[in-house]
Amino acid sequence: MSALSNSNWNRRTVLRAALGLTAAGGLAACGGNNGRGSGGGSGTNLTQYFHAYGEAGTEQAIKKYAKAYGEANVTTQWITSADFESKLFATLLTDNAPDLFEFHPQIQMIKSGQVADLTDIIEPVKDDFNPADIQSHTVDGKIYGVRMIDDPQFFFYRKSMLDKAGVEVPTTLDELMEAAAKLTTSKVKGLYMGNDLHNVIRPMIWSAGADTLNEKNEIAYHTDGVIEGLKKMRKLFTSGNLLLGAPTESWDPSSLNQGLCAIQFCGMWAMPGIQDALGDDWGVFPFPKTIDSGKQSVYNGGWSMFVNAKGKNVEAAKEYVKWLWIDQKEYQEDWATSYGFHIPPRTSLAESATKLKTGNAAEGVRLFNEFGHFDNIGWTQAMITAHEDVFANCVRKDMDPEAALDKADIAVNRELKKLFG
Template structure:
């Protein structure tokens, strides 16, 4: 998909990076929609956004910002490769942005980096997906506004499955069998990213486990997850996985160009896949890791935060309210005009025309039936610990139990820091 660059591999990296600094911040949006000449109050706001891969996103964000009359909103559109480091570094200086996009992370709250937005969100709280509210809430206070929800699942070439007489997999064992049958001298059966980190969360959920329980205790170290790791190791060594692909799995190019028959990717890629493949594709959730598990869909996404240490906190909150709570036209435009995303506002999700038919509608259904959201208490260090588990027990050959024991030590250390 030519409109999408290698920026897509930054989606997981940036989300994971949230925990690297309690001062974490992201790039902001700005834009001109032609409805006004821009802010005239004399208040200057700066927002940080990472460089989205879809064409037109930067122009749209700047269009929205220019339409705002109550302040002069400037957008810093930061290349994905530099976003994380620039955001964290800038938040520690007098040039820190007033607003930034990121993902909900406990450290940003405990460090006082992000402002409490409960007062502006409460009047429309019931119109948000409850899971989006929960994932931004600590001790009854809401600390960010979700802008887009990004479900991720498997995309497949219908014609390739039909030719190989392969049914859509519903279990991890069936997925491995399908990958073997679909692999030829020119095509690999399956692509899940070069390091497989993209599917760690879904493999856990599909094993009927979770990262943490309601008491913020480890919940991923289960027999089902151990069994899943063994199955992933078998897949990794099977020769049926696409490894060393030219683009990460956030970019659908491998599927579009026929390098694989099935690829893990996100809903944002749907317009590009449709343009490349016509109707020769479908989607399905991550299959059950074990027989007692349940299929799962990871819901990524981006949220807007206000820098609580900035000089214009109230003005920044007013802008967030105006754009991400009041301007439904812009919210739907942002979610559906540049790749497909699900609006976190229930009313918009129900009326978004582009999401009502075909594979887009199926993606929404899978999101609603099988979707899982980030846990605000799951930090970058914890995420890295499970990435190490995959590196050691899937890409290498460490015993899964030993690898999980090692992760437990690191995760419990982080949990103690956060929750005592």
Template sequence: MSAMSNSNFSRRSIFRAAAGMAAAGTLAACGSNNGRGGGSGSGKQLVQYFHAYGEAGVEQAVKRYAKAYTKANVSTQWITGSNFENKLFPALLTKQAPDVFEFHPQIQLIKSGQVADLTDIIDPVKDDFNPADIKSHTVDGKIYGIRMIDDPQFFFYRKSMLEKANVPVPTTLDELIEAAAKLTTSKVKGLFLGNDLTPIQSNLIWSAGADTLNEKNEIAYHTDAVVAGLKQLRSLFTSGNLLLDAPADWWDPSALDQGLCAIQWGGLWGMPTMQKALGDDLGIFPFPKVGSNGKPSVTNGGWSMFVNAKGDNVEAAKEYVKWLWIDQKQYQEDFATSYGFHIPPRTSIAQQATKLKSGLPAEGVKLSNNYGHFDNIGWTQAMITALNDVIANCVRKNQSPEAALDACDKKVNRELKKLFG
């Protein structure tokens, strides 16, 4: 599985920060097995953090790449369980902090001096990256972080189920709600949006013709169309036509594969598994438009590699990151296309990624190009959590959307003031 949407970075249901702090305590206590001692390579000991990808082979691949690097001993912490950020952020405050870690571009990491400026290593190949990926990692002309994979997220559906129920592919939120009702039977739910519904929260905003923040870093999500969309989501939540307790969450293809639902929100990364399970009985479509002025949307999530600017080995870590994520194109292509599908952020690699060139994968790339929204570096973890609360309070509970959005505005504005003055 691979990427986090901007709306829900963990791909897993929300996990209490306290549990994350406890986990960070265990990480800090790793001591002798954190890779800082011993090792056969020359020079520095470097530690990198990765969240636990769901596809078979990713962990082995990451460790294989690291082993091939000769200028330092690179060990990998493979962080399992919910909410990677609840383990990463506390760990960054300890002496056991990683030298290198994957995450998403967020401006508080830059403002706090947590991540190193990587402009010098990216500049020579900058034009080979998707411009949207460069933009989402740039602050004041400096680039922080190297995009490893782009991960579009959209709806997957069982063609046979829609045909049998005489349901066309939805193009509006109204049609999606109607489809969910017609597709629901005693054994199958019409629709799966994730167990806590947060994976689609940004899409609800984009598809309503709004945005999280505008160009001036001001709130742009609090519109009449978004309020109307939240009311529609509430009606969907109470309809009985949503799958709400799937054994595996939305980032895993199993709900659709096992026939628990007819339509599922998911990521391009899950497509090979779905195709293996369902063959040609698989289609995709973007989040449909919300309201009359809306337009379809796709989340272009993804993961990026950062260097811990507060670590002891900044230069050695930058050298390693350059070696792996700039120089080793064969590893970059392997990472993007051999373990689930991801779009390589570099044009030269994307152009030769034959697995994405035809059929449904090519359709997924097209949806990403036509309707994709990339990370906004100003939209931070605290803001994402504030929006999670809107979904919890007005969709899953019955608070008025206006009241829920007002509460969200206060939290987001507090963050914006801290970050932008």
């Protein structure tokens, strides 16, 4: 769900904390108590951490599911999105650590023994999960984390604005740049990709026919196509056709809905809100080809539930995760489609979710299936930070892209050596 994709955060803070390299105090309670089972719990107390989703009803839904569980008293900490990752990882180092928490698959959490092996609860239903969601949570044949929702991200556009400007839906980055120029007026910017541009880093790489890492966990992003893409992003950044300094980040569709831009990068979660605001005056398209030999791409973000392997109630926490995110299909579909749109990671649910079968939702599912790229569990916070630095240096500040990538290579290779030898 909205609030944060996998790339809006202070990566250095998270990495240090994830590897246990920073001292941290406890976390004050956020979000208040969730309804505990009214006497139905066994006396075991569990705490779960969620970031504050942007869609109305999400907090109430998570607490409703927890209250229905009879085997333990489950309390929910609902944490301000901007603080979520730093508070989560700081608290994991203290006696107040949660028993379970949502996050994204990252190998350093496994290497440091922070998250529990959930293979035994997932294995019986593994074939009903999107294979890419299993792969992105698997290390050495063991599965860590249960995917709750898949969140494809693409460009949303105002049909009427494109029609008026005589602009076709772009399929290449050059066409997107041209469209942004034609769509920009005294009151409207042609394009919004977030204030920090972080959300489009990996799509730009994939659309250049490259990747973050290859199958041998070696650098795969340092290519001529990515260098060309960085030069184009610099040109776009300085063109005056990009919305910068928007009131809300790109996970929130307000800039598109309020007419501040004609095209906005956002996630599938925003579809119901956009429909309410714009009626049928909108459509979606994938990140266009960075270079002619590339391929359009869609980043599949999302959130997964992990069990704290260092917690006091590991088995009880695993039982709750199994109950809610494996057994309770009704709740899983409710979570995926009632508060913004998301694709259920369970194939059976994805196929039966009626709200995703028509209109732009169906188109989003098609783009997800055709162009989707999932998280690579070996692509860590420090590597993400290194790429954010590349954008800061050569897109915002005009550093030579080759030099910026050389600098990133040093940081990424240092991480790879630490993780894989």
